[in-house]
Amino acid sequence: MRITVLAGGIGGARFTRGLLHHLRTAAPGSEVTVIGNTGDDIRLFGLQICPDLDTVMYSLGDGISVERGWGREDETFTIKEELAAYGVQPGWFGLGDRDTATHLVRSQMLAGGYPLSAVTSALCERWQPGVRLIPMSDDRVETHVIVDGDEPGTRRAIHFQEWWIKHRAALPAHGFVLVGVDVAKPAPGVLEAISDTDLLLLPPSNPVVSIGTILQVAGIRDAVLATTAPVVGVSPIVGGAPVRGMADACLSAIGVETSAAAVARHYGARQPTPGGGDAAGLLDGWLVHAASDAGAVHELTPLGIATRAVPLLMTDLDATAEIAAAAIDLAESVRR
């Protein structure tokens, strides 16, 4: 079975680990492609840093710091401390020493003219993630956040990482600007991975700044709308809140309620029922958390989104594998 996943960082990576665990017994020989968000990328200290690509690569390659969810296990921060001793800004970014080697290899290869997709597959030679990891684009796309300016009534843009790390997404966001997305093209293999697949999964990544960003790269949303594969998503919102991270701050910035049903409506029904809404959306199926969001089943099914309520907390590998199994089962029930 060929499966393609549009993934951001921690949630997408953790889900994909469970998916691979499930496939090892349920469908050995399956091929999984992960299209990774690069809107979180940041250039710091002369290094090109790709948080979401690295989180997927480290998570699937067993190099991730489990307690942080990002960066390397057994990490030290000597370089960060030394930079701080020089008074180098910014000081808020958690640059790990082991992680820095990844950024050095990436930055060196980019400087040598390799596209990000080639760099990513080169890095994956070491980590063997068990998936084909492709950045959404080889072109630079950076998410910036519109927040209040210093003067009343003014606004300014700050890099997503500053908003996320330094401000913990606590600064009210008036919107997001994807710098470079207007000229960015899908990386080689991205559109094919969406059209030539048996199943397209939207894991519980941030629907705005991760999956939403991927969908804004030219041609990707259209490819999702056109694919013959069923498209099934997993709600990142459980009981009215994100399980992890700050997707609620992102959803409110774009005027979407923080609920499992609202995110599904935001993605839209691929085959809306006559009364179920306007423009075709992305979803054939949607999983919501049984203990808290079963009501969404009755709300979404009439809209044309086949919805099932199952336990969605990725507490361990087996629990996550169960979620992946439920997504695959739901996809089979909606396959056209």
Ligand code: FO1
């Ligand atoms: N997240 C934090 O909350 N604090 C950090 O200092 C931090 C550093 C960091 C370094 C490398 C990396 O790949 C990820 C890092 N993250 C950090 C996570 C990152 O901000 C987010 O995971 C994504 O950008 C959003 O999914």
